[in-house]
Amino acid sequence: MAIPELTGLPLLGSLLDLRNDSLGTFLRARRDHGDVVRISAGPPGMRGTVHCVFSAEGAQQVLAGDAANFRKDNAFYQEIRESFGNGLLTSQDGDYLRQRRLVQPLFTRRSVDTYAAAVAAEVTRLTDGWRERAEETVDVVHEMTGLALRAVARILFGTDVEEAVGIVERCFPVLGAYVSSRGFAPRKLPRDWPTPGNRRAAAAHEELYAVCDRIIAERRAAGTDGAGQDLLTLLAAAGSDEDGGFDATELREQVLVFLLAGHETTATSMGFALHLLARHPEEQKRAHEELDRVLAGRTPDAADLDALPHLTRVLKEAMRLFPAAPAIGRRAVAATEIGGHTIPAGADVIVSPWVTHRHPRYWDDPERFDPDRFTPEAEAARPRYAWFPFGGGPRACIGQHFSMLESGIALAMILQSYELEAIDTEVPLGSAITLQALGPARCRLKART
Numbered sequence: 001m002a003i004p005e006l007t008g009l010p011l012l013g014s015l016l017d018l019r020n021d022s023l024g025t026f027l028r029a030r031r032d033h034g035d036v037v038r039i040s041a042g043p044p045g046m047r048g049t050v051h052c053v054f055s056a057e058g059a060q061q062v063l064a065g066d067a068a069n070f071r072k073d074n075a076f077y078q079e080i081r082e083s084f085g086n087g088l089l090t091s092q093d094g095d096y097l098r099q100r101r102l103v104q105p106l107f108t109r110r111s112v113d114t115y116a117a118a119v120a121a122e123v124t125r126l127t128d129g130w131r132e133r134a135e136e137t138v139d140v141v142h143e144m145t146g147l148a149l150r151a152v153a154r155i156l157f158g159t160d161v162e163e164a165v166g167i168v169e170r171c172f173p174v175l176g177a178y179v180s181s182r183g184f185a186p187r188k189l190p191r192d193w194p195t196p197g198n199r200r201a202a203a204a205h206e207e208l209y210a211v212c213d214r215i216i217a218e219r220r221a222a223g224t225d226g227a228g229q230d231l232l233t234l235l236a237a238a239g240s241d242e243d244g245g246f247d248a249t250e251l252r253e254q255v256l257v258f259l260l261a262g263h264e265t266t267a268t269s270m271g272f273a274l275h276l277l278a279r280h281p282e283e284q285k286r287a288h289e290e291l292d293r294v295l296a297g298r299t300p301d302a303a304d305l306d307a308l309p310h311l312t313r314v315l316k317e318a319m320r321l322f323p324a325a326p327a328i329g330r331r332a333v334a335a336t337e338i339g340g341h342t343i344p345a346g347a348d349v350i351v352s353p354w355v356t357h358r359h360p361r362y363w364d365d366p367e368r369f370d371p372d373r374f375t376p377e378a379e380a381a382r383p384r385y386a387w388f389p390f391g392g393g394p395r396a397c398i399g400q401h402f403s404m405l406e407s408g409i410a411l412a413m414i415l416q417s418y419e420l421e422a423i424d425t426e427v428p429l430g431s432a433i434t435l436q437a438l439g440p441a442r443c444r445l446k447a448r449t
Contacts (some may be wrong), residue, residue: 001038001340001341001342002038002341003037003038003051003341003342003343004031004033004034004037004038005028005033005037005038005039005040006025006028006032006037006038006039006040007374008039008040008041010053011044012041012042012043013039013040013041013042013047014040014041015041015042015043015186018039018041018184019184019286021271022326022327022430023326023354023429023430023431025039025259026052026327026350026352026354026355026356027354027358029054030052030054030355030359030418034054034339034342035053035054035055035058035339036051036052036053036054036055036058036338036339036341036343037051037052037054038050038051038052039052041186043184043186046186047186048186048348049347050329050347050348050349050350051332051343051348051349051350052302052349052350052351052352052355052436053338053339053343053349053350053351054351054352054355054356054359054360055339055356055359055361055383056356056361056362056383056384056385056386057339057383057385058120058338058339058351059351059356059388059392060383060384060385060392060393061336061338061339061443062330062349062351063328063330063385063388063391063393063395063396064385064392064393064394065393066336066392067394067395068332068333069332069333069334069336070331070332070336070349071092071330071331071333071335072090072092072329072330072331072333072395073330074329074330074331075090075182075183075348076179076183076184076329077090077415079178079182079183080179080433082191083175083178083179083201083205083255083258084175084253084257084260085249085252085253085257086253087099087250087253087254087255087256087257087258088100088103088254088257089257089260089399090260091380096395097125097369099250099254100398102235102238102245102246103228103238103254103398104398105237105238106231106234106235106238107398107399107401107402107438109401112302112401112402112405113301113302113303113405115155115402115405115406116300116301116302116405117155117301118151118155119155119295119405119406119409120299120300120301120409120413121154121408122147122151122154123147123409123413123414124299124413125150125282126143126146126147127413127414127417127418130445131447136444136445137423137442137444137447138282138442138443138445139276139395139441139442139443140270140271140274140278140420140442140443141267141268141271141272141275141427141440141441142271142437142441142443143271143272143300144268144270144271145263145264145267145271146169146248146267147267147270147410148263148264148265148266148267148270149168149169149259149267150165150260151263151406152258152262152263152266153165153168154172154230155230156214156230156231156232156255156259157230157232157259158230158233160352163211164211164212164215165170165213167208168208168259169206169265170204170206170207171204171205171208172204172208172259172260172264173208174199174200174201174204175204175205175208176185176264176432176433176434178197178200178201178204179432179433180431180432180433181197186258190424198248200395204330207368208256209252210388210396211429212252212255212256213248213252215232215247216236216251216252216255217248219232219233220236220248224290230253231258232251235251235254235255236251241444251324256294258399260433261397261399262399262402262403264324264433265324265325265397265402265434266324266402266406266407268324268434268435268437269315269318269319269322269389269403269407270296270406270407270410270411271437271441272300272318272321272322272355272427273314273315273318273407273411273440274411274414274420274443275422275424275427275441275443276314276317276321276369277314277415277420278319278421278443279369279422279425280369281421283314283369283371284415284419284420285313286310287310287311287314287411287415288415288419288448289350290308290309290311291308291311291412291416292416294307294308295412295416297416299413300409300412300413301406301409302405302409303406304412305404305408305409305412308408308412310371311407311408311412311415312374312404312408313371313375313412314371314411315371315372315404315407315408315411316371316373316387317344317369317370317371317373317374317381319387319389320357320363320373320389321357321359321367321369322429322435323353323354323389323435324355324417324434324435325353325389325391325435326352326353326354326390326431326434326435326436327350327351327352327353327354327431328351328352328353329348329349329350329392330348330349331346331347331348331349332344332345332346332347333345333346353387353388353389353440354431354435356385356386356387357386357387357389362382362383362386363386370383374377392401410446416448417447417448417449418445418446418447419445419446419448420443420444420445420446421443421444421446422442422443422444423442423443423444424439424440424441424442427439427440427441
């Protein structure tokens with residue numbers, strides 16, 4: 001069966017639609033053409049085509065069932081590799097398996113739970129700052145981005161957090177925009193040409209690499225006794241007779257991937273969860289009542305999160321509506337049938353949590369915020385990949401438990417202290433490496449007594 005194609009402009013195809021509103025373009029493609037759709041973009045002679053798979057069953061096939069046939073070989077992942085290194089997010093085959101074996105013990109539930117106190121300390125620092133400044137209005141997505149960055153940097157670097165945070169705050173947005181623009185470009189200028197964009201990206205790249213290399217060198221010179229048990233120390237010590245350990249370059253690449261994947265994604269979940277609660281006072285009241293009953297004012301730890309099911313459902317529903325990775329790309333090795341259509345060998349393929357999380361086959365009134373979609377009974381009634389904010393299959397996000405831990409503790413502590421009222425009821429969105437808030441998500445704070 002021929003794969004339907006989204007109609008675009010005669011000369012540029014859907015290039016402008018994808019650049020201006022990729023999220024809306026994917027939604028329109030599914031609405032008008034179904035669960036497998038071709039989208040072509042670019043002028044004649046430079047036109048590229050992606051094959052979009054929007055059903056839960058199709059996403060499961062791409063990410064899990066036929067995962068070996070769908071690789072991270074596309075242009076977008078290559079741009080991430082060149083900007084951030086070949087860490088766990090982008091590596092493949094033997095490199096990926098070795099890295100995963102080395103890193104996996106540091107991301108078990110027991111290991112991750114030990115970071116709860118560091119997360120709580122950063123949340124306390126944030127809310128104390130709000131009080132000291134008599135802050136009445138905050139942009140919750142912006143504030144959660146700062147919180148998530150400080151938390152993951154503290155867990156990675158320990159006492160070296162301040163310098164690293166400042167450099168990441170400056171450099172990551174530059175590199176993220178650069179990766180996104182090159183990833184979607186039909187033709188790319190060489191990176192070493194002295195264009196303004198290339199020069200800005202090169203300067204950010206150099207500064208980011210330099211601070212990571214310096215911290216790693218100092219840590220190794222100090223030995224494991226000199227730095228406590230931050231994640232960098234544990235990564236440096238990771239190894240086995242079979243896999244060896246990470247050299248300095250590999251360590252830097254893992255650190256950069258953890259900084260990239262570990263703060264923007266979690267910040268998106270936390271920020272939009274708070275904004276949704278601020279827009280829905282009845283659900284915020286339920287969260288307050290649960291927190292008061294379970295915690296009675298004390299600081300939560302990892303063991304408390306299982307006793308906060310409503311808060312967990314709020315987070316899951318926020319990740320449904322605002323998945324941090326709204327589109328996930330792969331490249332097909334061999335021709336594969338999905339949903340009655342044949343995806344050709346060599347095709348670029350996209351599965352989209354943004355679209356699947358709104359698919360009317362799995363979600364009634366999909367734009368409505370309803371945490372009770374994630375009761376155990378409701379979850380059991382849906383296909384496994386109707387909700388996949390952390391990807392899935394053998395390349396599922398290794399940090400998903402850390403993300404849920406950090407988000408749960410942060411939301412619990414903020415909601416213990418404050419009631420929130422939304423000022424901005426709608427937040428414009430875009431997509432780069434991750435989902436982006438293009439405008440403010442301001443909330444008015446009211447201290448709880």
